[in-house]
Amino acid sequence: MTGGIMIAAVNFHTLLFYLFALLACGFAVGVVVADNVVRMALYLVLSLGATAGLFFLAGAEFIGAMQLMIYVGGTLVLLVFGVMLTAQAPFVSIKTSAGDRVLAGIVAASLLALLLQAAFSVEAWRRPGLGEEGPPAATPLGTALVGVRVDEPAAGAPAGVRSGYLLPFEIVSVHLLVVLVGAAYLARAKRRRTPRAIEVAASVAPPSEMRRRTTGSASALAAGGAR
Amino acid sequence: MTGSCVGAVVPLLASAGDGVSVAHYLVVGAILFTAGIVCMAVKRNALGVLMGIELVLNGANVNFVAFASPYLRGQGAASLGLDGQVIALFVILLAAAEAAVALAITLNFYNNHATVDVDRADDLKG
Numbered sequence: 001m002t003g004g005i006m007i008a009a010v011n012f013h014t015l016l017f018y019l020f021a022l023l024a025c026g027f028a029v030g031v032v033v034a035d036n037v038v039r040m041a042l043y044l045v046l047s048l049g050a051t052a053g054l055f056f057l058a059g060a061e062f063i064g065a066m067q068l069m070i071y072v073g074g075t076l077v078l079l080v081f082g083v084m085l086t087a088q089a090p091f092v093s094i095k096t097s098a099g100d101r102v103l104a105g106i107v108a109a110s111l112l113a114l115l116l117q118a119a120f121s122v123e124a125w126r127r128p129g130l131g132e133e134g135p136p137a138a139t140p141l142g143t144a145l146v147g148v149r150v151d152e153p154a155a156g157a158p159a160g161v162r163s164g165y166l167l168p169f170e171i172v173s174v175h176l177l178v179v180l181v182g183a184a185y186l187a188r189a190k191r192r193r194t195p196r197a198i199e200v201a202a203s204v205a206p207p208s209e210m211r212r213r214t215t216g217s218a219s220a221l222a223a224g225g226a227r
Numbered sequence: 228m229t230g231s232c233v234g235a236v237v238p239l240l241a242s243a244g245d246g247v248s249v250a251h252y253l254v255v256g257a258i259l260f261t262a263g264i265v266c267m268a269v270k271r272n273a274l275g276v277l278m279g280i281e282l283v284l285n286g287a288n289v290n291f292v293a294f295a296s297p298y299l300r301g302q303g304a305a306s307l308g309l310d311g312q313v314i315a316l317f318v319i320l321l322a323a324a325e326a327a328v329a330l331a332i333t334l335n336f337y338n339n340h341a342t343v344d345v346d347r348a349d350d351l352k353g
Binding site: 017021024037040044048051057062082083086100101108112120124125129154183 | 257316
């Protein structure tokens with residue numbers, strides 16, 4: 001009986017907010033604290049996923065979906081590929097010195113105090129939300145990106161012409177294209193600097209000799225060639 | 228300043244049953260932002276620095292979405308409306324582009340120096 005009353009009294013929006021907020025903040029702190037880069041990547045995935053949950057709770061369902069698809073599904077997979085490509089044993093966990101950690105803790109505490117004070121400085125932001133249902137945002141977002149605003153003006157916004165986002169959309173499109181070309185150019189397979197000498201040495205020498213020559217210094221290679 | 232901070236957090240916790248306000252989201256954004264800044268400053272692995280950047284951008288996005296939300300808007304507060312969501316979308320796109328280029332640079336550095344320790348990237352030191 002009392003249990004049923006308690007369940008009815010629980011505000012599930014608030015409950016889910018605290019759950020996702022705790023997950024997002026906890027795993028973000030986990031990213032900072034962890035030394036192992038693979039664990040850091042995992043904690044980052046979980047933190048960004050929980051943030052997508054926060055977006056859904058705020059009524060921004062399209063942004064939440066994009067967060068899951070682009071961030072968690074794309075960017076993080078890219079980062080995990082980077083981790084795997086560079087995960088040689090000495091680099092998996094690079095320790096930070098204790099002095100740096102203490103200094104970072106002090107800086108973090110003061111920055112957090114500053115930001116929290118700013119967050120609570122405006123009285124209107126502290127009032128609980130009225131819980132207005134917004135219209136689904138996907139269609140207004142899409143038309144705003146091609147320059148036509150069909151959404152209602154925001155409450156409290158000054159009246160006037162509201163701009164669409166066609167120009168930023170085009171700029172971002174070209175930006176993404178340039179980034180795609182640039183990333184492919186930067187990450188392309190490089191030609192070796194002296195392919196001929198190594199190939200000649202490898203084809204002449206027997207396997208044991210070859211290993212010594214290719215891993216040895218240039219002078220050893222020259223001496224082997226002279227002999 | 229810390230005292231005023233604690234004084235502001237206590238009423239927030241006391242009003243937990245009333246529903247979520249914009250300030251709740253701002254606290255989450257502040258924690259994500261601070262974690263990202265510390266991550267960027269402290270990590271010696273270049274990929275850890277990249278993860279810190281992602282956290283910072285995400286903390287900013289939480290704030291944009293909170294200010295844009297009609298659901299969280301309190302009595303008499305202004306709202307960003309759809310503009311906040313559009314900006315959050317652009318931030319996500321630019322973060323993806325930034326991650327791609329930064330990762331390519333990191334892999335190049337790894338190929339040339341055989342390490343991802345940013346402390347070893349001192350070729351330009353005078």
